[in-house]
Amino acid sequence: MTDLHSGAASAPTFLYAVDPEVLHPKLDGLCHSVLSSSFSTTALLEALSSGLADVSCLLRTVPAAEGRLIERGIGLIAGLNPDLVVLTENIRLPVTKAALDVVERNDPRNYASLTLDADAGGRRGYTPDLIIVNKKTRLAYVVDVKRSLSSYDAPRLQDLKRRMLAGALTVPDLLYREHHRLVAGEVQVVILDAQNANRDTPTGIWPVADLDHLLSIEGAGKAIAYLRRSFQQGIEQNWKQARSAEAQYKTLSEQDRRVGAAPWVDTPEPEGLRLRADNRSSRISDAAVHPDRPQVRIGFASLPGLRQAVPA
Incomplete structure (x- = not known):
């Protein structure tokens, strides 16, 4: 190619x-x-x-x-991309106090080559949305997808980054032991902003528009x-x-709904459903309720699981 x-x-x-x-x-x-x-x-x-x-x-x-x-x-x-392995299941990463201390008290360059045991216990944990591993480059991404970051204030966002970095310290061990001996020589943390409103690549915030780079x-x-x-x-x-369907239903008069013949009509006419009441007719388009079904049943609202009987 x-x-x-x-x-x-x-x-x-x-x-x-x-x-x-x-x-x-x-x-x-x-x-x-x-x-x-x-x-x-x-x-x-x-x-x-x-x-x-x-x-x-x-x-x-x-x-x-x-x-x-x-x-x-x-x-x-x-x-x-055949070089990529994407993990979405069973990837809860432990976040120990020791790992958080390492992240909080050191420059990232000082713990870039540090790997912690994935079996380490801890009261806290972090579950990424995705872990993407490039088998050729041995680069692993710990990815958190956010529909929007507008609801994240600075302290909350900073806490998320710390937990992601602390959890990322266990990723090489996790990949090797639990995912067919996958090898990660480098692990990077990425927060994807689906609204494309934020970009701070040095601190791991990417707009989803930059997904091309993440997946190559x-x-x-x-x-x-x-x-x-x-x-x-x-x-x-x-x-x-x-x-629209709700509005059309409400246009039926109270008398129509009280006397109305059949709340459930099984065989719609080609041009719509005909509900008869007091020798009058009112048509409702079944396409407004179920556009993907050729036949529609329309009736009065009832409790879930219960269906009102069809008057004789």
Whole structure:
């Protein structure tokens, strides 16, 4: 494979590159799996029907879900570079008092070659989102992915860095003993800011736009930006559809809902569902509720797990 150059004299060279036509459908699949499992139109509509507390609870989970999605996306993109090993499971790193003392009282250059036992106990620990190991260069990255650093004040961010550095001292031992004798000659700590609002490379803060350098893959940062846009647009689309369906439901008069014939209609007509009440008809588009399903069931809200009987 030929080297890729950006055209700038000082630009880095990468052996591998993202092919959007191949990668984007895979990223779309990751995005769809998260949206359909937790933030589908149905889930949002049920939350709206239940009240503000349920809506708030569901929406508060969006940032965490997006963070996990970014981690999965990075793992998928890293697979384009055969020199990389990406670890995401069973990587809790011990953070001992001795390790914290080393980090707090010394210049990083003084403990750059120090390795601690990964079995060392400690009251505290640190679990990185990813450990990325380049088998060719023997460089290991301890990565913490942050959807945003705006909520981190200086002391909290500094504490995170200390724990990451203290935990990183055990990484060479952990890799060698528990991950098929992987060898790390150097371990570096990276905090990835997905919003691209911060860059302080000397202290380990990278914007996700610099992911190309982390993975040695051209276009990696742009691919994650694409994944975030797809997720955010999907959330927005499902939210609008849920609100539209809820609004249409509320347009039925109280009399319609009290007398209304069948709250559940199994066979929609081609142009929509027909709900009959008091010899009148009202049409609701089933596509507004379940855009990905050919058939929709619409009815009154009930307790979870219970379904109201269909009037004869």
